[in-house]
Amino acid sequence: MPLPGDEALNNFSFHIEVNGKPSLAKLRFATRTELQAYHRSLAAASNDASQTLKDAVEFTRLAAKRWRYYAEAGEAVESLDELQQALAANKCCEVAFILITTTTLRGRETPIGLTYCRRTWCHHLALDFLALHPRTLSEKEQITGVGSGTVYGLVKLAKALGIRRIWGEATVHSAPFYERLLGLVPILDLFVIEAREMAEIQKRQAKIARRVLATSGKPAVK
Amino acid sequence: MTQKRTKPLSIEQLWAYEAKHPAIFAAPRALAEARLIVDLGRSQRSRRHATTAKRSLKRGELVVK
Numbered sequence: 001m002p003l004p005g006d007e008a009l010n011n012f013s014f015h016i017e018v019n020g021k022p023s024l025a026k027l028r029f030a031t032r033t034e035l036q037a038y039h040r041s042l043a044a045a046s047n048d049a050s051q052t053l054k055d056a057v058e059f060t061r062l063a064a065k066r067w068r069y070y071a072e073a074g075e076a077v078e079s080l081d082e083l084q085q086a087l088a089a090n091k092c093c094e095v096a097f098i099l100i101t102t103t104t105l106r107g108r109e110t111p112i113g114l115t116y117c118r119r120t121w122c123h124h125l126a127l128d129f130l131a132l133h134p135r136t137l138s139e140k141e142q143i144t145g146v147g148s149g150t151v152y153g154l155v156k157l158a159k160a161l162g163i164r165r166i167w168g169e170a171t172v173h174s175a176p177f178y179e180r181l182l183g184l185v186p187i188l189d190l191f192v193i194e195a196r197e198m199a200e201i202q203k204r205q206a207k208i209a210r211r212v213l214a215t216s217g218k219p220a221v222k
Numbered sequence: 223m224t225q226k227r228t229k230p231l232s233i234e235q236l237w238a239y240e241a242k243h244p245a246i247f248a249a250p251r252a253l254a255e256a257r258l259i260v261d262l263g264r265s266q267r268s269r270r271h272a273t274t275a276k277r278s279l280k281r282g283e284l285v286v287k
Contacts, residue, residue, distance in 0.1 A: 017237060062260065065256060066255065129249070130245050132245055145233070150245070168249055169252075177247070183228045183231070184226070185228055
């Protein structure tokens, strides 16, 4: 299936806010090299770091190790092309991949988040890890909207691949986020994003895009 | 338990929530599996080191105090 513009370039983009100004972020498949670079960019959290920071570091490291384990077994991919090839070879395959969210900070493309997903045997998307980069937690940069924007990026990926359901295990920490994101209460240990939720997520991002267009006069991301 | 739909949050409301509650989440099963993979790697490495040390000891390369 031919993919439209951005998606064909392995770039699922969305709007976030950096230091109070609208900015563009991109979600793309991570290669092994990029994953290693991302891993190296995580400074070890000191003992007096907040639990949030420690979780950000730990979850990212664990997601990367899990991906490498599955990659060694030939069950992980590094690009959209590889994913599509895997699907063409076996439509019931279970394949893992990592997506990195980046944005431009001080003129450089900088990673700000990591997502570990699995395309399941019945063509759904399971979201296993969603972790912001610790630099988004520092006071140097006020970066907002990466979590909800990343889920929007996943919705775009799902649409591009004809995937009708994104799901995952919710915890006591993530359930409130998904309740607000999806407009559903209560969310217990499972969240499901299907057509209606995808439409709401896209509508919300479209509003930001229109606002960016109206204020800057520059073309916004759809 | 049935779910109810709530009024969708505006992007400002959602971002205000995210600013206070950063999205750092892991599915419990995925987390447990990843930790197991790390432990497996560690025990394989320590077995390899133990085997290497044993061989070196036999060859008289190691002095154990």
